[in-house]
Amino acid sequence: MLIKKQLFVCLLLLISITVSADDGYRLWLRYDKISNIALLNKYKQQIIAPAIVGNSTIITTVKNELEKGLRGLLAVNYTATDSVYNKTTLVIGKAGNLNLGFTVIEKTQLKNLGEEGFLISTTMHGVHKIVIAANTDRGLLYGVFHFLRLLQTQQDISTLNIFSTPKIKYRLLNHWDNLNRTVERGYAGASIWDWHKLPDYIDQRYIDYARANASIGINGTVLNNVNANATILTKQYLDKVAALANVFRPYGIKVFLTARFSAPIEIGGLKTADPLDAAVQEWWKQKVKEIYSLIPDFGGFLIKANSEGQPGPQDYNRTHADGANMFADALAPYKGIVMWRAFVYSQQSNDRFKQAYEEFTPLDGQFKSNVILQVKNGPIDFQPREPFSPLFGAMPKTPLAMEFQLTQEYLGQGTHLVFEAPMFKETLNADTYEKGKGSTVAKVIDGSINNFSMSAIAGVSNIGSDINWCSHPFAQANWYALGRLAWDYNLSSEQIATEWLQQSFSTNKTFVAVAEKMMLQSHETLVNYMTPLGLAHIMYNGHHYGPMPWGNTLGRPDWNPVYYHKADSAGIGFNRTITGTNALGEYKNEVSNLWNDSNKCADEYLLWFHHVSWNHIMHSGRTLWNELCYKYYAGVDAIKNIQQQWNSLEKFVDAERFIQVKQLLNIQVKEAVWWRNACLLYFQTFSKMPIPANYEQPDKTLAYYQSLRFPFAPGN
Structure with missing residues (x-):
């Protein structure tokens, strides 16, 4: 009987330390109890009797979200009130409703928050309170969500001085x-x-x-x-x-x-x-x-x-x-x-x-x-x-x-x-030179370049x-x-990845470091095993699932993959310079000058703008053909590495999502190999060059890949 009890206790302990199942429905708003006991206790000392000043449907949302978040993260049933808030340590309200004696500078800062911005401060007037203020209820909503994000990601809230406004309306x-x-x-x-x-x-x-x-x-x-x-x-x-x-x-x-x-x-x-x-x-x-x-x-x-x-x-x-x-x-x-x-x-x-x-x-x-x-x-x-x-x-x-x-x-x-x-940032950070250097795409769309x-x-x-x-x-x-x-x-992409991982999975530093590295590598990895060196639109017709660089059966040229890569015995790529379609002429000179010389053009955009020889010498010193092989094989190696990184994280992740991602990565590795082999075998029919012997050789023929059909692929 004693042995059975001991086994039962061991089983309970095992269950208690197993990562809880999570189906992902809660997204990044999981609000699970903070596991760092010292930090948990510190937060409890810093957040007492929250007071929310105001009365509207959005304020009700703010109140409900704050209570939900604090109840989950701190395991305390808080009730946010609109009582006399000088007895509280967390005050939330529109600036005009808060009798905190804002200084002239602070009033100016508040005005600059506009309709959606917010401030979060813990250093106002020597009174240790956490103040979340805004000019509108919507600003308060965003401020409270930001505050809960700080708690979820286990940030120090002792000396906050955050002024945040949206760049985009x-x-x-x-x-x-x-x-x-x-x-x-x-x-x-x-x-x-x-x-x-x-x-x-x-x-x-x-x-x-x-x-x-x-x-x-x-x-x-x-x-x-x-x-x-x-x-x-x-x-x-x-x-x-x-x-x-x-x-x-x-x-x-x-x-x-x-x-x-x-x-x-x-x-x-x-x-x-x-x-x-x-x-x-x-x-x-x-x-x-x-x-x-x-x-x-x-x-x-x-x-x-x-x-x-x-x-x-x-x-x-x-x-x-x-x-x-x-x-x-x-x-x-x-x-x-x-x-x-x-x-x-x-x-x-x-x-x-x-x-x-x-x-x-x-x-x-x-x-x-x-x-x-x-x-x-x-x-x-x-x-x-x-x-x-x-x-x-x-x-x-x-x-x-x-x-x-x-x-x-x-x-x-x-x-x-x-x-x-990283893909979004690549575009947003690109310089258009519309009003000279520094006229990034981000500044075009936020209206600041042209005062919109x-x-x-x-x-x-x-x-x-x-x-x-x-x-x-x-x-x-x-x-x-x-x-x-x-x-x-x-x-930064790094900050966004870290935030998302900490809120969606775990704040464990080992987990976050490895998973963040996976995420930050993932876009370049996919580009390499799908469309390296400026290749584009070589997906299967219609549903766009899988490779089809040979596609040439649709009624319009620009509906077919061959239109975009123009591979032939002389080389590969779309000539968009002045000797071709001159699409480069649509950019400012400072931009087109980056790309109009095939010997100077960045590798990632080469085939977007140039039709070059299979023997064209790349920045690496390899020929174009060998560089193409290198990129495709590097992409497959990289996704296999990501797969191994994920497998090393099993103890940090709930079983349901760990297995789901593991299975999906198995598919991704298989499909990366498919992309690599199908594309290189097809382009080889034009280059007439071998895939270097030090690489794993394709185990299927081009005819096999061309025979594949996916009539019910999703998303069409």
Whole structure:
């Protein structure tokens, strides 16, 4: 009997030290009790009887989140009150409501926080209090989430002096979700919007979605696909949208809709959608009036027009400005905005790279003040690596928004671990030279270069109905990174990765160091085993899953992978210099000079801008062919190394997520080898050169890889 009791006690001890199961649903808002006992006790001494001054729906959200966070992290049931706060050590409220005798300097600092900024201070007037102050309730919401982040990441809160304001005004998710709950380019299940049950059934997931977004500063969401269905604008569906808006409002989030340009015909009974037609203009004004009667804080419209078959103003021989301005006029009385996408391409251009520039730069200065052009980070289409779009730096009279893709359409989709923050930063830090050196893309989109008050960053959402929201556990980090960089693009990829890991997995230093290294290596690793040296768009036609550099069967040249690499017996790459399509001419001279000489061009952009010989000597001293082999093999070696790093972390991670990531990394390694072998065997048919003997040789033939079919690959 004694032995049985001892075994039972041992079993209980074993269970108690095992990392708890976690399905990932809580994202980075886990609020688990702080395991460092000394720090836990110190926090308890520093945070006593929180007082929140104010009364609104957002203040209620602030109160609930603070209590939830402190209860979980500190294992104490706090009740935030609006009592006499000189008896407390944590004071939260709008600056005008706090009788703390702010100095002139502090009042100036508070004024500079604007509508969404916040301060967190523990050194005001010699009285040891933690003060979270802002000019608005939304600022307080962001301040409290930031304070809870400090606790989650186990920061010292003894001498805080934080003043934080968002760099970008509109920080958005773009959902490519359809009304039938399919998600275009989605890899995490069905749409989270259950339109059939709305407006009467409010899923808890909607509330948790709003919490997650508010915690990283996202303040807007576009609910439906850019390939829009006009039905979303009917009264039946606007009631459903209004129900979601009611859920999001207490979290400071506005709803936006993608509007179908031809809606006046499809649901309005008109015979035209011509933006200069008076009846069409009136139809949109009445539709906008109806929307605002249901959703007083509606954000506005996102429009995809005359792109990939979508209707638009060019159908009526009108310009993009004509179309955008029609919507702008309808929205202006309500302070709504138009986000007009600049993703366009057609057969008329001799280089798809150039078309957005060709269509939009002649219209610079013709858009109404509440129109912002939404530009993809690169000139083609969310490739693993692209040079920044030349539109950034070429439209000084028009505000430009950044569009990133969180869902990994061209980055391994739902099975590959790819932390996108380094890719985002690469674009944001790129210098356009629009107003001389230092005119980074970040400064273009935040409006500071050209004195625009309207600014935006949008991320194409990677969220779905999967229990962990994003399919791959590490894909959550890309959603997180989008929000953090939209708030402050000066944050480093390292800081974002560390924050996310500490909140989502563990604060253990060994775990964080290894996992952060994995994340920071992951983007370059994928580029190497998929599209090294400036290769692009060599994915399978349609669903874009897997390699297909030989693709050449679709009706238009620019729909085929061979269009983008132009491999032949002489060499490989797309000549975009003055002797080719001269796409380089769309950049400022200081930028084009970086890339217009094939002997000086950075390796990562070489094949974007040059068709070079297989024997071209690279910066490494290797020939292009040998460098291509080196990169592909280095990519596979690197992902195998990441796989080994993850396996070393088993004791730090709950079993459910450890096994999930382990299995996904097994897939990623297998697919990296597939990419390497298929691409090198295909390009070898042109180079006629051997894969160096010191590398593992492909065990399948090119014919085998070309025979593979994936008719039901997701995301199409």
